[in-house]
Amino acid sequence: MHFTDTYLPRRDGVVTSLRTLRAAQAAAGHDVHCVVPAHGDQEDEPGLLRLPALACGVADLRLARWALCARGTREQLVADLAGYRPDVVHVHTPGPAGLLGVLLAARLGVPLVQTYHTDLHAYADAYRVPGWALRLLLRLYAGRLGVPAALAGGRAAVLSEGNRLLLGEARAVVVPTRAVLDRVALPVSPARMALIPTGVGERPASRAEAGAFRTGHGIGPKDPVVLFVGRVNREKGVDLLVPAFARVLAASPKARLVLVGAVYERRWLARLLRAAGPGVADRVVLTGQQPPHVVAAAYAAADVFAFPSRTDTQALVLQEAALAGLPAVLADPSLHRYGTLDGNALLADPDPVSFGDAVLKLLTDRRAARRLGAAARACAAGHTPQRYAEAMHAVYAAAQALDECPQVAPTPRRWNPATPVGTTRAATGG
Structure with missing residues (x-):
């Protein structure tokens, strides 16, 4: 039984990762249920259990x-969910739905597995979440779990205490890349942590579909296209990308910047485009959130993939772009070093000059761009949905093999084929 606070019709990396895993598990014959916040536009799916929810006013999130x-x-509610008799509870997010999963696992005495998808500290900073609100939420969480919590300290301390409440009883905590551990110290013994990148399936798009995407958005057949896919928000580094594109435009006046993703702060984006200088906004294409087949066409239509975020823990869009043979520019050294592309992308400093010059290099040196795209594709091709599901099932089995949920972090045996975070890639062949 999976628990998540983000789900369709909202699209993000957590949703993609979860749906990939659910599909692979269902194909393998497992009985899979997913507990999500209800949304009026959700379509029916087998095994989907909806919780009454309210809009929270941030990035179209709905909170159970x-x-x-x-x-x-x-x-x-807990009794109703217990009636499904889950063998494993897998929590993907730290919101109210995730809290419910932690509570259910404790009540039933079944293994709790958590995936730490999101850099909570970075998101709290980006959205300026006040410390008092986090303390209030922490008090509520502690009360529902029936455990004490330390409420003193600033935003970082409160978030760390929240992680302790949610992750402390987990028999296994999965991180998608080691970049997670460069950003936050998780209150979990390394022996209970596993490194498992999400597998991404290839979604090929034809040349005709790529051409139709360009035509549909007024992009000329020879216009250089710089592509971004993700929420068009401040935590994704869009405030770095737009001025960097202004530098690209100065050297390549026909270039276009295509932003594929939901826009939640339109006034902020409008100010950003105005500040970038005259003519920049006219060369920017905003498509809004799009279904997977349209995103695939966007990858096929682009020349360079720009990923300016420094808050992502995995960035599945990097794998999607790589599978389309698209070379990428990153601004996050941890994701560049530890991410699923194994360094097969250009790394730029997080400033408009450096990032813009890196994009220009790939636009102008097409031979180098093709080589980089091919190397990235080869890396991404090794992270398949099937391998992802197999690694997660190995973690489930190891979690089930433990006699009881630990009250204090123990040192249980490590498991394979999932990679313990202290193990090098060379040692595991991963």
Whole structure:
């Protein structure tokens, strides 16, 4: 039974990772259920269990409101979910739905597995979440779990305490890349942690589909295209990308910047485009959030993939772009070093001059761009959905083999084929 606070119709890396895993598990014959916040535009899916939810006003997120209900209602919800008799509870996010998964695993005494997808500290900073709000949330979480919590300290301390509450009882904590550990110290013994990148399936697009994408967005057949895929928000580094593109435009006036993804702060983006200088906004294409087949056409239509984010823990879009043979420019040294492309991308400093020059290098040296794209594709091709599911099942099996959930971090045996975070790539062949 999976628990997530983000799901369709919202699209993000957590949703992609979870749906990839669910599909592989279902194909292998497992009985899979997924507990999600309800949304009016959600389509029916086998095994989808919806929780009544409220919009929180941030990036189209909806938060399950079970934790605010009366005690009797909460207990009935837990009893209803317990009726499905899950063998493993897998929590993917730290919101109310994730909290419910932690509570259910504790009540049933079944293994709890967590995936730490999101850099909470970076997101709290980007959205300027006040410390008092985080402390209030922490108090609520501790109350629902029936455990004490340390409420003193600033934003970072409160987030770390929240991680302790949610991750402390997990028999296994999965991180998608080692970049996670460069950003935050997780309160988990290394013996309980496993490194498992999400596998991404290839979605090929034909030349005709790529041409139709260009035509549909007013892009000429020979216009150089710089592509970004993701939420068009401040935490994704768009405030670096736009001025960097202004530098690209000065040297390549026909270039276009295509931003594929939901826009939640339109006034902020409009100010950013105005500040970049005259003519920049006219060369920027905003497509909004798109279904996978349109995103695949965008990859096929582009020349360079720009990924300016310094908050991502894995960036599945990098793998998607690589599978399309698209060379990428990054601004995050940890993701460049430890990510699934094994360094097969250009690394730029997080400033507009450096990032813009790196993009220009790939636009002008097409032979180098093709070589880099081919190397990235070869790396991404090794991370398949099937391998991802097999590695996760190895973690589930190891978690089930433990006699009981640890109260204090123990030192259980390590597991394979999932890679313990202390193990090098060379040692595992991964």
